Amino acid sequence: MFSVTILGNNSAVPAYERFPTSQLVSLNGNKFLIDCGEGTQMQLMRFKIRYSRISHVFISHLHGDHYFGLIGLINSFGLLNRQQDLHIYGPAPLKEIIEMQLQVASTRLPFLLQIHTINSPGILVETAEFKISCFPTDHRIECYGFLFQEKELPRKLAAQRPKPRSYAYCADTRYDERILPFVEGADLLYHESTYLHDQFEKAELRFHATAKQAATFAKKANVNRLLLGHFSSQYEHIQAFEEEAREVFSASENALQGVTYLV
Amino acid sequence: MFSVTILGNNSAVPAYERFPTSQLVSLNGNKFLIDCGEGTQMQLMRFKIRYSRISHVFISHLHGDHYFGLIGLINSFGLLNRQQDLHIYGPAPLKEIIEMQLQVASTRLPFLLQIHTINSPGILVETAEFKISCFPTDHRIECYGFLFQEKELPRKLAAQRPKPRSYAYCADTRYDERILPFVEGADLLYHESTYLHDQFEKAELRFHATAKQAATFAKKANVNRLLLGHFSSQYEHIQAFEEEAREVFSASENALQGVTYLV
Numbered sequence: 001m002f003s004v005t006i007l008g009n010n011s012a013v014p015a016y017e018r019f020p021t022s023q024l025v026s027l028n029g030n031k032f033l034i035d036c037g038e039g040t041q042m043q044l045m046r047f048k049i050r051y052s053r054i055s056h057v058f059i060s061h062l063h064g065d066h067y068f069g070l071i072g073l074i075n076s077f078g079l080l081n082r083q084q085d086l087h088i089y090g091p092a093p094l095k096e097i098i099e100m101q102l103q104v105a106s107t108r109l110p111f112l113l114q115i116h117t118i119n120s121p122g123i124l125v126e127t128a129e130f131k132i133s134c135f136p137t138d139h140r141i142e143c144y145g146f147l148f149q150e151k152e153l154p155r156k157l158a159a160q161r162p163k164p165r166s167y168a169y170c171a172d173t174r175y176d177e178r179i180l181p182f183v184e185g186a187d188l189l190y191h192e193s194t195y196l197h198d199q200f201e202k203a204e205l206r207f208h209a210t211a212k213q214a215a216t217f218a219k220k221a222n223v224n225r226l227l228l229g230h231f232s233s234q235y236e237h238i239q240a241f242e243e244e245a246r247e248v249f250s251a252s253e254n255a256l257q258g259v260t261y262l263v
Numbered sequence: 264m265f266s267v268t269i270l271g272n273n274s275a276v277p278a279y280e281r282f283p284t285s286q287l288v289s290l291n292g293n294k295f296l297i298d299c300g301e302g303t304q305m306q307l308m309r310f311k312i313r314y315s316r317i318s319h320v321f322i323s324h325l326h327g328d329h330y331f332g333l334i335g336l337i338n339s340f341g342l343l344n345r346q347q348d349l350h351i352y353g354p355a356p357l358k359e360i361i362e363m364q365l366q367v368a369s370t371r372l373p374f375l376l377q378i379h380t381i382n383s384p385g386i387l388v389e390t391a392e393f394k395i396s397c398f399p400t401d402h403r404i405e406c407y408g409f410l411f412q413e414k415e416l417p418r419k420l421a422a423q424r425p426k427p428r429s430y431a432y433c434a435d436t437r438y439d440e441r442i443l444p445f446v447e448g449a450d451l452l453y454h455e456s457t458y459l460h461d462q463f464e465k466a467e468l469r470f471h472a473t474a475k476q477a478a479t480f481a482k483k484a485n486v487n488r489l490l491l492g493h494f495s496s497q498y499e500h501i502q503a504f505e506e507e508a509r510e511v512f513s514a515s516e517n518a519l520q521g522v523t524y525l526v
Contacts, residue, residue: 013339014305038335039302042277062367064338068331072301075327076276079496097363104325104356106404141369233342 002027002150002165002263004188006229006255007043008035011172011194011208012065015233019043019257020065023190024054025148025167026260027130033057033073034146034169040069041076047258052082056125058132059090060171061143067094071101078109085112089124089134091142092117118144121182129153135182137173140207145171147182148263167263168223172230174204175213180221188263189223190255192230193241211241215248229255265290265413265428265526267451269492269518270306271298274435274457274471275328278496282306282520283328286453287317288411288430289523290393296320296336297409297432303332304339310521315345319388321395322353323434324406330357334364341372348375352387352397354405355380381407384445392416398445400436403470408434410445411526430526431486435493437467438476443484451526452486453518455493456504474504478511492518 003026008019020037024044031054033040044051051073059067067090077086088094095115102109118124118134121144125132130151134144150164168183170191183189194208203210209217211228218226226249228241235241238254245252255261266289271282283300287307294317296303307314314336322330330353340349351357358378365372381387381397384407388395393414397407413427431446433454446452457471466473472480474491481489489512491504498504501517508515518524 012342014308019305038332039305042282042302042305045277062364064335064364064368068335068338069301072327072331075331079275093363093367097360097367100356100360100363101325101327104360104404105327141367 002167003260004167004190004227004263005047005049005260006257007040007047008037009229009231009255009257010065011192011230011232013233014039016236018231020068021230022069023169024049024051027148027150030055032132032148035060035066035171036070036073037065038068041073043257052077052080052084054086055084056087056089056132058124058134058146059088059094060137060145060169061139061141062091062094063141063172066172071098074098074102074109074113075107077111078107082111085114088113088115089118090115091144092119135179137171137179138176138207139172139174143171143173145169145173145179145182147186165263172207173209174207175209175217177217177220180217183221183223186221186223188225188227188261189218189221190227190229191217193228193245194230194232196235196240196244211244212248215245215252218252219249224251226252227255227261228252265430266523267430267453267490267526268310268312268523269520270303270310271300272492272494272518272520273328274455274493274495276496277302279499281494283331284493285332286432287312290411290413293318295395295411298323298329299333299336300328301331304336306520315340315343317349318347319350319352319395321387321397321409322351322357323400323408323432324402324404325354325357326404326435329435334361337361337365337372337376338370340374341370345374348377351376351378352381353378354407355382398442400434400442401439401470402435402437406434406436408432408436408442408445410449428526435470436472437470438472438480440480440483443480446484446486449484449486451488451490451524452481452484453490453492454480456491456508457493457495459498459503459507474507475511478508478515481515482512487514489515490518490524491515
C-alpha cells in the first residue's frame with residue numbers, strides 16, 4: 001500500500017478544528033511523517049495511527065506550523081521507551097533547536113535520534129523498493145518539498161504491480177514553474193493553496209499559492225491527482241478551494257484531516 | 264472574579280484526550296497562563312476563552328509537557344497581530360529557546376515580548392490589587408510553583424470583599440514539607456498527583472507525588488480546597504485519585520479540563 005493520511009491541513013494559526021500541517025505517508029509497511037505542526041501527536045492518537053512505527057520525519061521548513069510538534073513527538077517516543085532509530089531531515093538549525101530542548105530537560109532518549117540537515121536537492125533515503133528525495137520550493141525562508149517514488153521492480157515482481165507510483169509534497173511555496181521538473185507525472189501531488197485566487201496578491205506577497213495556481217501547476221506537471229491544503233485561518237469553510245481548483249484541473253480535492261488518500 | 268480554568272491535566276505523554284499541563288488564572292479581569300504544554304492554544308480555542316487578553320505566562324520548568332506549546336502560542340499572537348506586551352516568566356534558558364525559534368523563522372512580532380528569567384523565589388508581579396510570586400519545588404530539574412494573592416484592600420473597599428484570596432500552584436514536585444510555608448492557608452491549592460499511592464516509590468524516584476501525598480500536604484498547609492492533576496498516562500480513569508485524596512483531605516477534587524474553579 002502507498003497512501004497519505006492528512007493529520008493537519010491548516011496554515012499558521014490553528015482554526016475551526018483544523019490543525020497545522022502534518023501528513024503520514026505509508027509505503028509498503030514503512031511509515032514516514034511529513035512536517036509536524038503543533039498537536040501532531042494528538043492527531044496521530046485521535047486517528048488511531050500506530051505512530052511508533054514512524055522511522056523518518058521530513059521537515060520542509062522552520063515556520064512553526066510545520067515543526068512545533070516535533071519536539072513533543074520525540075519526547076513522547078522517549079517516554080514510551082521507543083527503541084528503533086529515528087531519522088529527522090530538515091533545514092538548519094533544526095538539529096540545534098531540538099538538541100537544546102532535550103538537553104535543558106536532561107532528557108536521555110532510549111533510541112538513536114539522528115537529525116540530518118538538508119541544504120540542497122537530492123536523494124534522502126533509498127532502498128531497493130523506493131526512494132525519497134527533496135527539492136527546493138519558493139518560500140520566504142529556505143524550504144523543501146519531498147518526492148516519494150517507488151522504483152521499477154525486476155520484471156518477475158513487476159507483474160504484480162502496474163507501474164511505480166509517486167507522491168509529491170510541494171510544501172509551502174509560491175506558484176513557481178521551476179518546481180515542475182521535480183514532480184512531473186506524479187500520481188498524487190499535494191500543493192499548498194493557502195488562499196482563494198481573489199487574494200492572489202496577498203498569496204504572492206506571503207510566498208503562498210492560491211487554489212487556482214495549485215491547479216494550474218498540477219495541470220502543467222501532468223500529475224494524476226491534486227490535493228489542496230494549508231488553508232488560511234481566514235476561511236471557516238473550505239469547499240470553495242476544491243471548486244476553484246476543479247475549474248482548471250478536475251482531479252482536485254481538499255486534503256481532509258483523518259482521511260487517507262491512496263497514491 | 265478570581266478563578267482557575269484547567270486547560271490540560273495530564274503529565275508527560277498526552278493520553279485519553281487529556282492534554283499536558285496548562286491553566287488559565289482570571290483575577291479581576293486580568294488573565295494569566297500557568298504552564299503551556301503542547302496544544303494549549305487549541306484548548307483555549309476549544310473552551311472558547313478569549314486568550315488575546317493573557318498578559319503574563321508563568322512557566323514552572325522546562326520539561327516539555329509544561330512549555331512545548333508556548334512557542335506556538337507566541338507565534339499565533341504575532342500572526343493575529345497582537346499589540347499588547349506579553350511577559351513570560353520561566354527558568355533559563357527559556358528565553359534562548361524561544362528567541363532562537365523566532366529568529367530562524369524570521370519572525371518579527373508586532374508586540375513586545377519580554378522573557379524574564381526566574382532563578383530564585385520572590386515576587387514576580389505586583390499591583391495595588393494583587394501579587395504573584397514564585398517558590399521552589401522539589402523536582403528533577405529547576406522548578407517553581409506560583410502563588411497568586413489578592414492584597415488587603417483599604418477598609419472602605421474591603422467591605423465589598425470578605426478577605427483576600429489566594430491560589431497556589433505547586434507545579435511538579437515530590438512531597439516536600441519545605442514548600443508548606445509558601446502556600447500556607449491558600450484558598451485553593453493545586454498539587455500534582457501523578458500517581459496513586461500504591462506507586463509512591465515510582466513517584467519518589469521520578470520526583471512526583473501521589474494523590475495521598477497531595478492530600479496530606481494540603482491538610483498540613485491548612486488550605487481550603489485541593490485540586491489534583493498532572494495524571495500519569497498509565498491511568499485511563501482518574502476517579503480513584505479523588506477518592507484516595509478524600510480519605511485524607513475531604514475537600515479534594517480532580518482538576519478537569521474545561522472546568523473553571525473559583526478561588
